[in-house]
Amino acid sequence: MERFAYRPRMVRLLLATLGGATVAYWGCRAQGARRWNRGTRDLRGRLEATRRPMLPGTVDFRELENLPDPVRRYLQTVLTEGQPMVSGVRLRHAGTFNVGEKTDRWKHFTSDQVVVTRRPGFDWQARVEMGPGLPVLVHDAYVAGDGVLNASVLGLFTVADMRGGGELARGELMRFFAETAWYPTALLPSQGIHWEAEGGRSARATLTEGETSTSLLFTFDEQNLIEMVSTEARGRTVGDDVIQTPWRGKFWNYRERGGMLVPLDAEVAWVLPEGEKPYWRGHITDIFHEPARWNGHRRVQQEDGPIGPRSRVQAHNERTGA
DSSP states (O other): OOOOOOOOOHHHHHHHHHHHHHHHHHHHHHHHHHHHHHHHHHHHHHHHOOOOSSSBBBOOGGGGGGHHHHHHHHHHHHOTTBBBOEEEEEEEEEEEOOOOOOOOOOEEEEEEEEEETTTTEEEEEEEEEEETTTTEEEEEEEEEEEEEEEEEETTTTTEEEEEEEEHHHHHHHHHHHHHHGGGGGSSSGGEEEEEESSSSEEEEEEEEEETEEEEEEEEEEESSSEEEEEEEEEEEEEEEEEEEEEEEEEEEEEEEEEEEEEEEEEEEEEETTTEEEEEEEEEEEEEEETTTOOSSSSOOOOOGGOOOOHHHHHHHHHHOOO
């Protein structure tokens, strides 16, 4: 009987311990969220401060006259003459991120991203679920010519904090450039893009921003839409080293959003000697486009009804007699 008398006391002690641990855990999460949100406001405030006037304010197809044929066809397909240029974008994603080095370990993420097209910059803020109750918060950004990569467990315990120019800035500017399919007015020559023909369905584009320059090969499909972007050299972190590695991104599931055709699905991968290693797969769950000369954000409803790329291409062909 004496042995059983201790049980209520042990149960109370166990419950008190669990209750204390629960309070401590949620206290850490709340503190981490406040700290992380302050950092996000600061980073996005600096991004907003880099804005420059958008010129021209509307799309002018006269810009397309001397472009390589696949680029001209693409821009005529996804844009409309006279529509506002895109000065900013806000996107939300859901998808999976591969955190494994040698073996695949896909983790679910959700994210929101803010983009400023002139001066080029963005901030991708993600929440990666590494385990039950263990989110890793991430900022991947290009702001005022600097690259930013910051990751923190619960927003409190930093596991990566990289900022500055050089190869980091080049890699982040390359991300901005690779994602222009989501804000295609940024690919017009007036936005500082230099195009060179490379085959019947490809063209190489170069973007120079301050002291940083990057180049990508754009490949277009039979519907004149961007199917893939690629480069032979992008910095990949392996341990303490950065190794220049072939890289590619693929886009599909084009729908009309904000008067433009944009892809809602994407995948990016390193191209290693043993084969491709995808590490990011995402779907756009919502997208906001900010037109030039307008101070607010316009929400483009997902419920507007998908307009397939072929119907847009057919409409273009009817207008031009192609």
